[in-house]
Amino acid sequence: MLTQSQYPDYKFVCRINHIKTFHAAIKSICFSDFGTFLISEDGMRITVDQAKSIQATVYMVPSFFEEFYVQDLQSFGIKVNVLAECLSLYGLADCGVKLLYKGDGAPLMILLDPHDDEDLSTECAIKTMNVDEPMEYELDVNSSTLNTLFIRGPDLSNIFHELDKAAEEFEFTISPRSPHFKITTLGVIQSESSVEVAKTSDMMLMFNCQSTTVARYKSQQIRMTNKSLQVATKVAIKTDSSGLLELHFMLQAENQEDIYVQFFVTPLLDIE
Amino acid sequence: MKCTLEGNNAKVIAKAIQSLSKVGKELYIEADQQGLQLRAINATHSAVGSISFQRCMFETYNLPSSQYCYCKISMKVCLATFRNMKQVEHCEMSIVENHTKLQVKLRCKLETMKQALIAIIDDQNINAAVSKEASPNVIRGDFKLFMEISNNFNTNEEELTLEVDSNSLAAKNYIEGARVSDRFMRSQLKLKSSEFDQYLVTKNTVITFCIREFRAFLLFAETLNAPLNLEFNEAGDPFLLKINKHQEIECILIMSTLSPDDVSFSEDNCQRELTVDETPDSQQVVSKKRKNSQPIEANAPEKRRVEPDDSLMESNSSLSNSLFQFRPSEPPSVEAVRQLADVDTLMVIPDEADEEALMLAAADAAMATQMPKTNPNPSVPSSTEVCFYNTEDTTIVDQQQHLEEEEDDEEESIPQSPEREQRKIRTIFSRCFQSTYVPREPSPNSQVYVPNSDTED
Numbered sequence: 001m002l003t004q005s006q007y008p009d010y011k012f013v014c015r016i017n018h019i020k021t022f023h024a025a026i027k028s029i030c031f032s033d034f035g036t037f038l039i040s041e042d043g044m045r046i047t048v049d050q051a052k053s054i055q056a057t058v059y060m061v062p063s064f065f066e067e068f069y070v071q072d073l074q075s076f077g078i079k080v081n082v083l084a085e086c087l088s089l090y091g092l093a094d095c096g097v098k099l100l101y102k103g104d105g106a107p108l109m110i111l112l113d114p115h116d117d118e119d120l121s122t123e124c125a126i127k128t129m130n131v132d133e134p135m136e137y138e139l140d141v142n143s144s145t146l147n148t149l150f151i152r153g154p155d156l157s158n159i160f161h162e163l164d165k166a167a168e169e170f171e172f173t174i175s176p177r178s179p180h181f182k183i184t185t186l187g188v189i190q191s192e193s194s195v196e197v198a199k200t201s202d203m204m205l206m207f208n209c210q211s212t213t214v215a216r217y218k219s220q221q222i223r224m225t226n227k228s229l230q231v232a233t234k235v236a237i238k239t240d241s242s243g244l245l246e247l248h249f250m251l252q253a254e255n256q257e258d259i260y261v262q263f264f265v266t267p268l269l270d271i272e
Numbered sequence: 273m274k275c276t277l278e279g280n281n282a283k284v285i286a287k288a289i290q291s292l293s294k295v296g297k298e299l300y301i302e303a304d305q306q307g308l309q310l311r312a313i314n315a316t317h318s319a320v321g322s323i324s325f326q327r328c329m330f331e332t333y334n335l336p337s338s339q340y341c342y343c344k345i346s347m348k349v350c351l352a353t354f355r356n357m358k359q360v361e362h363c364e365m366s367i368v369e370n371h372t373k374l375q376v377k378l379r380c381k382l383e384t385m386k387q388a389l390i391a392i393i394d395d396q397n398i399n400a401a402v403s404k405e406a407s408p409n410v411i412r413g414d415f416k417l418f419m420e421i422s423n424n425f426n427t428n429e430e431e432l433t434l435e436v437d438s439n440s441l442a443a444k445n446y447i448e449g450a451r452v453s454d455r456f457m458r459s460q461l462k463l464k465s466s467e468f469d470q471y472l473v474t475k476n477t478v479i480t481f482c483i484r485e486f487r488a489f490l491l492f493a494e495t496l497n498a499p500l501n502l503e504f505n506e507a508g509d510p511f512l513l514k515i516n517k518h519q520e521i522e523c524i525l526i527m528s529t530l531s532p533d534d535v536s537f538s539e540d541n542c543q544r545e546l547t548v549d550e551t552p553d554s555q556q557v558v559s560k561k562r563k564n565s566q567p568i569e570a571n572a573p574e575k576r577r578v579e580p581d582d583s584l585m586e587s588n589s590s591l592s593n594s595l596f597q598f599r600p601s602e603p604p605s606v607e608a609v610r611q612l613a614d615v616d617t618l619m620v621i622p623d624e625a626d627e628e629a630l631m632l633a634a635a636d637a638a639m640a641t642q643m644p645k646t647n648p649n650p651s652v653p654s655s656t657e658v659c660f661y662n663t664e665d666t667t668i669v670d671q672q673q674h675l676e677e678e679e680d681d682e683e684e685s686i687p688q689s690p691e692r693e694q695r696k697i698r699t700i701f702s703r704c705f706q707s708t709y710v711p712r713e714p715s716p717n718s719q720v721y722v723p724n725s726d727t728e729d
Contacts, residue, residue: 191352
């Protein structure tokens with residue numbers, strides 16, 4: 001464990017030995033330029049938002065890291081795509097990474113050590129910005145209309161992959177009666193298609209549905225979750241009568257804790 | 273109409289749709305008491321593909337009270353629905369919503385159900401008239417053999433020419449005597465009749481058809497693991513490709529072929545006189561068949577040519593390249609013959625077509641008479657050998673020896689193109705030698721929907 005004395009100047013230090021999953025998680029939220037880092041004793045969160053209608057957060061618990069030290073609550077903004085590029089400096093080679101942050105105004109230092117070459121190491125410094133706290137979306141856990149589904153990652157990935165790419169909107173229907181989980185594509189002339197999964201299906205790890213919810217989302221936003229979906233082992237889909245959709249991806253890595261990527265997508269409202 | 277299919281049969285239907293998608297942009301579905309037929313026709317109406325599934329392939333099969341129904345749907349949408357069939361266990365197709373939509377329900381593994389509602393465009397249908405008489409030439413072979421033939425040619429080849437006689441079949445990507453550019457690589461694959469399951473050629477012929485649709489159906493034959501039947505008569509007549517699997521699945525592809533009028537010197541087998549016919553058909557045909565520039569330097573015939581009509585002997589010179597240059601990049605010759613559907617008849621402007629026809633015939637005749645007989649006789653390569661010809665080769669094959677020396681190892685080559693002669697032809701066809709072409713009238717290849725209403729013209 002780190003002690004204060006080892007890193008007197010740094011407000012935040014962490015180390016990860018195998019960056020593969022971490023890198024995949026960062027890449028999956030690169031749909032927007034700026035991300036907000038929020039680091040506390042509970043873990044590290046990186047949040048990305050677009051147009052206030054879709055928000056993605058990557059978060060890791062302290063036990064995910066080999067080393068994790070933070071002083072108070074640190075929050076800063078950086079460009080996530082630059083961070084993703086720095087992590088991909090060694091291509092597919094597995095590296096260890098160390099993140100260091102001195103505090104307000106200081107850049108985020110990234111030290112990369114490839115495992116296959118002991119003589120090489122890279123140091124990057126990414127400028128940080130002051131940011132406001134990201135908007136917090138939350139689904140009321142006590143709501144009577146809260147529906148929660150746990151689905152196997154690869155199977156859901158197949159379903160999403162086969163959805164019509166030309167469609168503009170996807171309509172999600174979750175219901176205690178059949179159809180239990182249905183995605184309909186809308187907006188394509190000459191064809192409407194839908195995919196239904198029964199609640200008894202093997203791919204449904206958990207199906208907790210109180211009442212029927214139907215909501216529409218922009219297909220473009222749902223497709224932003226593709227990268228996370230491809231690497232996720234499990235996906236939790238939560239929604240309630242408000243229509244706010246929470247997609248919770250669990251990225252599992254061997255010998256490591258899970259990384260969670262959480263997407264909030266706001267529904268399209270009928271203006272009539 | 274409502275029918276259901278078990279998973280594997282549904283996969284076959286999906287493959288059929290994929291093959292038909294390479295033929296046409298719309299899928300015609302017809303359901304009657306015998307079963308379900310899927311058809312497609314290509315854009316130029318020169319190929320019609322029809323795949324029929326007998327009733328016994330379906331689990332349940334319900335027809336409306338009229339006992340038949342047909343509809344036309346967009347191929348693109350249909351393809352998207354039937355794209356991923358790996359997980360499919362059961363398929364149901366029905367026409368719903370007062371005959372405006374086709375509903376396809378695919379029940380997949382893991383209790384997933386995919387459903388698609390495809391809008392029906394209209395209820396047109398294609399009728400492909402197939403002659404019930406047996407064709408003079410029937411060739412049957414395993415799909416693997418035809419795959420080999422097809423793989424011999426580039427994927428961007430447009431046409432395939434089959435030259436058949438009683439003992440052998442030659443597959444080529446060119447027509448002898450056709451005007452092609454110097455860069456054109458000609459390849460030929462010769463097969464003995466014994467390679468095929470059944471080889472019945474009663475009429476030696478050279479027939480050319482579009483390879484794209486051929487390959488599409490070949491792909492389907494591969495899925496079915498069934499042999500292909502080729503039935504044809506002669507150049508200009510329809511070419512039939514049939515696949516039959518257990519009497520349950522029957523496929524037929526009818527393609528139009530190049531008329532011999534376009535093929536200046538196909539063979540001795542096509543003993544036709546190069547006369548200029550006044551009928552609209554041949555005018556259409558002749559005016560549309562144009563290959564790219566430098567026709568004269570390209571291959572001249574290999575075999576001894578038919579003696580052309582005496583009347584054409586007057587135009588006893590070869591015409592310069594500029595004659596053909598004002599028709600750049602013509603549509604592929606598959607458009608030339610439309611012997612099937614009576615649609616899209618072209619309005620040919622008689623004067624120009626006449627002139628062109630005459631010019632073409634003249635050129636043909638000229639080439640016929642000017643073959644240098646200087647080189648030794650090469651012989652036909654042995655069966656299944658692929659030959660590549662150099663456009664500058666100048667040998668000519670004597671047809672007698674050609675048949676006798678089939679087993680020799682020397683290569684065939686193309687005779688040298690005839691020398692240019694400056695004759696009085698220039699004064700007769702003076703306009704042909706002008707370097708620029710001013711299209712005062714619309715080209716005969718195009719369809720005139722509305723005549724020019726400009727009062728000044």
